[in-house]
Amino acid sequence: RKEVEQDPGPFNVPEGATVAFNCTYSNSASQSFFWYRQDCRKEPKLLMSVYSSGNEDGRFTAQLNRASQYISLLIRDSKLSDSATYLCAVRRGGGFKTIFGAGTRLFVKA
Amino acid sequence: GAGVSQSPRYKVTKRGQDVALRCDPISGHVSLYWYRQALGQGPEFLTYFNYEAQQDKSGLPNDRFSAERPEGSISTLTIQRTEQRDSAMYRCASSLAAGDGYTFGSGTRLTVV
Numbered sequence: 001r002k003e004v005e006q007d008p009g010p011f012n013v014p015e016g017a018t019v020a021f022n023c024t025y026s027n028s029a030s031q032s033f034f035w036y037r038q039d040c041r042k043e044p045k046l047l048m049s050v051y052s053s054g055n056e057d058g059r060f061t062a063q064l065n066r067a068s069q070y071i072s073l074l075i076r077d078s079k080l081s082d083s084a085t086y087l088c089a090v091r092r093g094g095g096f097k098t099i100f101g102a103g104t105r106l107f108v109k110a
Numbered sequence: 111g112a113g114v115s116q117s118p119r120y121k122v123t124k125r126g127q128d129v130a131l132r133c134d135p136i137s138g139h140v141s142l143y144w145y146r147q148a149l150g151q152g153p154e155f156l157t158y159f160n161y162e163a164q165q166d167k168s169g170l171p172n173d174r175f176s177a178e179r180p181e182g183s184i185s186t187l188t189i190q191r192t193e194q195r196d197s198a199m200y201r202c203a204s205s206l207a208a209g210d211g212y213t214f215g216s217g218t219r220l221t222v223v
Contacts, residue, residue, distance in 0.1 A: 004152075034211050043201060043214035044153065087152050096141065096208045097166055100152030 003027055004090050006101035014109055017078045021104045023088030024070045032091035033064055033071045037084045038103065044087055047073075078108045112136075114215035116202050122221045123192055131187045131218045133202030143203045143212060144177055144187050153201055153214075159185060160208055192222045 006023045013019045025033075033050035048055065050062040050071050061074040071088055085103040092099070115134040123129050135142050141160055145153035155169040161182040170176070174192075179185040189196055199219050203212035 032209055036211075043216055044212075046211040046213070049211055089152075091209065095166055096158050096160070097155050097168070098143070098212070099155065100145075102150070102152045 001026060002101075004088060004099045004101040006086075006088055006104045008102060008104060010105040010107055012107045012109060013078055015078055015080060017108075018074065018076045019078055019106065020072055020074045021086055021088075021106075022070050022072050023090075023101050023104075024068075025090045025099075026069065027090070027092055028069065029093035030069075030090045031093040032098075033062075034089040034091075034098070035060075035062055035071075035073050036087040036089060036100075038087055039084050044100075047086070075106075078106075080108050080110060082106060083108045114202055114204050114213050116200075116215035116218050118218060119216065120219045120221075122223060125193060125222055126191055128188065128190045129192055129220065131189075131200050131202075131220070133185045133187070133204075133215060135183065135185070135202070135204030136206075136213055139204035139206050139213075140182075141205045141208045141210070142179055142185050143205075144185070145201045145203065145214075147199045147201055147217070156187070189220075192220075194222045196220060197222045 035047040036044040038044040054063045059076045063072045087103045088101045144156040147153045158166040159179040174190045199217045201217045203214045
């Protein structure tokens, strides 16, 4: 079992839709959580950190569920420009190694 | 600089040759990371530096791979006696402090023929 797992998708949604991705992690000592966005043939870019109480940045909402060991990303009012691969990343406790999931592909259609 | 700079962007090398990949992190960023990314996969951790100290090299696949950051700024990832299985995108990232989110460079696409 991989340490960080994501549904690879693809998720195909119309513009304006709400879409949610989950990411599960196996190491209960994990301390920090992030979502990155990666466009085709580009480097990953930090989208947002995920805080214990949940956090929102415009149309994007991130949640952490420590009991069930997953994080989620909700995108409201999807735009064509949201089409990308979304990577979750989990930093282990006791060190600074961050493990990435394989990513979830999102296609937003007009 | 404004971002994380990696060079070369593309490297084609013959099997058995040594290669050196360079990373210039954002000025002032203490933490520097090397990752490798295969097509359709997430970045795979290789090694981590805090200033000039290599604090975790558990992701380096074998002893042909090494990395250094002698002055706490620019880092070099060296692969000796390259093999075809080493072909991948090698990505460097930096962060202001350990534990922060990363800024990635554009990567070096290594092809071993």
